[in-house]
Amino acid sequence: MKKLLGLLLAMTMAWPVTASAEVLKNVDLKGEIQTIASDARHDKNKAYQSGTNFRVLAGLSADLVEDVRANVLFQYNDAWLSGTEGNTVQNYWDEVRLAEANVVLSNLFCCLEATVGRQFYGDEDSAVMYLGPNHYFFGMNKAPSLDGAKLVYSDDFKTFTMLAGKLVTYTTVTSPAGPSTVVDDNWTVYGLDLKLNLTDTLTAQVYGYDFMNSKYNAARDEKRHNGFYGAKATFAPEAATLSAEYARGYEANRLFREGNDSPYMVKVDAALNMDVITPRAAFYYAKGKVSPFGNYYPGLAIGHVLAGDDAPFAGYSGDGVRMFNVGVDYVWNKFVFSLDGFSFQDRTAKDSSTWEADLVAKYNHNDYVQLFAGIGYAKYGTVHKSAAVMDTKDNTVGQLGMLIKF
Numbered sequence: 461m462k463k464l465l466g467l468l469l470a471m472t473m474a475w476p477v478t479a480s481a482e483v484l485k486n487v488d489l490k491g492e493i494q495t496i497a498s499d500a501r502h503d504k505n506k507a508y509q510s511g512t513n514f515r516v517l518a519g520l521s522a523d524l525v526e527d528v529r530a531n532v533l534f535q536y537n538d539a540w541l542s543g544t545e546g547n548t549v550q551n552y553w554d555e556v557r558l559a560e561a562n563v564v565l566s567n568l569f570c571c572l573e574a575t576v577g578r579q580f581y582g583d584e585d586s587a588v589m590y591l592g593p594n595h596y597f598f599g600m601n602k603a604p605s606l607d608g609a610k611l612v613y614s615d616d617f618k619t620f621t622m623l624a625g626k627l628v629t630y631t632t633v634t635s636p637a638g639p640s641t642v643v644d645d646n647w648t649v650y651g652l653d654l655k656l657n658l659t660d661t662l663t664a665q666v667y668g669y670d671f672m673n674s675k676y677n678a679a680r681d682e683k684r685h686n687g688f689y690g691a692k693a694t695f696a697p698e699a700a701t702l703s704a705e706y707a708r709g710y711e712a713n714r715l716f717r718e719g720n721d722s723p724y725m726v727k728v729d730a731a732l733n734m735d736v737i738t739p740r741a742a743f744y745y746a747k748g749k750v751s752p753f754g755n756y757y758p759g760l761a762i763g764h765v766l767a768g769d770d771a772p773f774a775g776y777s778g779d780g781v782r783m784f785n786v787g788v789d790y791v792w793n794k795f796v797f798s799l800d801g802f803s804f805q806d807r808t809a810k811d812s813s814t815w816e817a818d819l820v821a822k823y824n825h826n827d828y829v830q831l832f833a834g835i836g837y838a839k840y841g842t843v844h845k846s847a848a849v850m851d852t853k854d855n856t857v858g859q860l861g862m863l864i865k866f
């Protein structure tokens with residue numbers, strides 16, 4: 461290693477100054493640092509809980525030649541005082557993960573863009589499909605990705621995406637040498653996504669994703685194929701935005717074969733942007749768990765708990781969830797204040813509702829640095845009052861954090 465570093469240093473010193481400047485001009489440093497501190501009065505064991513976790517993403521992006529760009533990004537995430545205090549630098553380095561390593565080919569056949577290698581995928585606000593860094597979720601401070609190829613065709617009217625790859629999930633295994641982390645490569649994903657700009661104010665989207673388990677065990681009633689498909693429409697005239705989405709899941713040993721009791725999801729959002737004030741409303745209804753890869757977790761006391769458990773939001777109860785939300789955003793100078801009220805029920809509404817109220821403030825120090833704080837109070841309904849789940853009548857959650865992007 462020392463010889464390699466010495467060689468690199470010698471090459472750098474010998475490289476012409478003009479050539480070095482030309483190379484560095486095409487290299488961009490990218491990444492982000494997120495720190496979240498959370499304080500909950502009750503957790504699932506009726507105990508007082510507090511903690512801080514953080515995530516660092518750092519890497520480079522460079523134009524190699526014309527229409528070819530390379531990206532590499534590393535990830536490290538952990539919790540403060542998580543039992544690693546006093547470790548050596550090597551112990552920390554062993555926890556660094558490769559989050560992205562890909563090349564992007566633009567203008568392929570004059571109309572396509574291809575991304576090949578480890579990459580993030582999806583929209584961060586998606587309720588069904590997102591692999592990438594999440595923000596503001598305590599206990600879920602990580603950035604999953606996939607190894608694969610993505611091909612995109614785009615023009616003024618449509619954007620068509622094709623995807624194939626392997627999910628990158630890490631599993632801890634124990635050996636005589638001690639615990640270690642390995643990549644679980646059981647799941648292969650195939651996906652199609654079509655977005656249409658029907659008018660200046662109306663867009664439509666249809667999508668479908670299949671996850672194939674190459675090591676499924678039929679004796680344990682595991683299925684070879686798991687997936688979902690759906691459609692979304694968005695109407696955005698002037699300052700208003702209205703969107704509706706429907707998705708349906710399946711689980712079978714053969715592709716395109718759906719069971720009689722398949723899970724499904726309906727999500728409706730509305731907002732009116734009046735510059736300083738933006739009132740919002742949302743409705744979410746799910747029967748079963750349509751997808752484990754969504755990034756929709758409303759509520760500091762309800763949604764964030766599910767996120768920390770790596771459970772989809774539809775896992776609120778064994779029968780799904782019915783959620784109503786009304787809220788308002790208020791912008792003042794560099795501050796954004798958000799006030800939200802939630803009602804959570806099991807899908808059939810046979811149990812009493814859990815009510816939650818959240819107040820969140822974000823301070824945009826500049827284009828790269830944001831500070832945020834929030835407090836949420838939840839009064840639990842029947843589902844969370846049960847002894848097996850919470851055995852308490854209410855909960856208060858506080859949150860502080862910092863997000864730096866570069």
